[in-house]
Amino acid sequence: xxxxxxxxxxxxxxxxxxxxxxxxxxxxxxxxxxxxxxxxxxxxxxxxxxxxxxxxxxxxxxxxxxxxxxxxxxxxxxxxxxxxxxxxxxxxxxxxxxxxxxxxxxxxxxxxxx
Amino acid sequence: xxxxxxxxxxxxxxxxxxxxxxxxxxxxxxxxxxxxxxxxxxxxxxxxxxxxxxxxxxxxxxxxxxxxxxxxxxxxxxxxxxxxxxxxxxxxxxxxxxxxxxxxxxxxxxxxxx
Numbered sequence: 282x283x284x285x286x287x288x289x290x291x292x293x294x295x296x297x298x299x300x301x302x303x304x305x306x307x308x309x310x311x312x313x314x315x316x317x318x319x320x321x322x323x324x325x326x327x328x329x330x331x332x333x334x335x336x337x338x339x340x341x342x343x344x345x346x347x348x349x350x351x352x353x354x355x356x357x358x359x360x361x362x363x364x365x366x367x368x369x370x371x372x373x374x375x376x377x378x379x380x381x382x383x384x385x386x387x388x389x390x391x392x393x394x395x
Numbered sequence: 396x397x398x399x400x401x402x403x404x405x406x407x408x409x410x411x412x413x414x415x416x417x418x419x420x421x422x423x424x425x426x427x428x429x430x431x432x433x434x435x436x437x438x439x440x441x442x443x444x445x446x447x448x449x450x451x452x453x454x455x456x457x458x459x460x461x462x463x464x465x466x467x468x469x470x471x472x473x474x475x476x477x478x479x480x481x482x483x484x485x486x487x488x489x490x491x492x493x494x495x496x497x498x499x500x501x502x503x504x505x506x507x508x509x
Contacts, residue, residue: 285437313495324399324500325438325485370437376495379445380426380487381453383495385437 283308287386304371313376401501418486426492427469445492
């Protein structure tokens with residue numbers, strides 16, 4: 282089955298700087314890669330996802346890049362703000378199957394230092 | 396206001412007792428899921444249901460049971476057979492079973508076994 286590794290487990294950055302979270306996956310058949318954000322005491326929410334037919338996707342200050350050859354994908358947050366402080370989870374699956382095949386990473390706790 | 400509602404938010408249980416966690420959604424989603432979240436680990440799938448009156452085991456189903464008698468409801472019972480039940484439990488739903496897409500999460504239920 283799929284195995285997703287996520288690094289780092291904790292990350293602190295100065296407000297205004299950029300943050301990068303990296304994930305690797307093992308199953309070359311995986312082609313759907315979502316990122317979820319979980320603020321303290323709140324529910325996880327999808328913030329961005331990418332499918333393997335593209336190498337990069339942006340949405341305002343967040344972007345995700347995908348390297349299929351190396352089997353890794355990354356979340357980039359630019360101009361970080363205090364509200365970016367949260368736990369971020371990456372995940373991977375084969376979109377030909379349902380969400381029950383989604384494998385999550387172990388999470389990264391991002392802290393933005395004012 | 397559409398969404399997923401989990402209850403209770405906090406639950407304490409004595410060893411040997413069964414407890415049931417409630418999950419209700421008014422999003423008209425076909426698929427519903429139960430995940431377990433432990434510190435330093437990703438979200439792990441317990442059970443899922445793609446349609447009413449049908450459900451399947453996830454990766455860590457031992458010691459848990461579910462039912463799906465109504466589209467809106469997917470309760471999870473943590474039985475006394477679950478060896479390490481203290482955890483944070485998240486319920487989620489998505490539009491259609493068998494398709495990969497956004498998961499909508501509840502706010503979670505924290506179970507503590509005394």
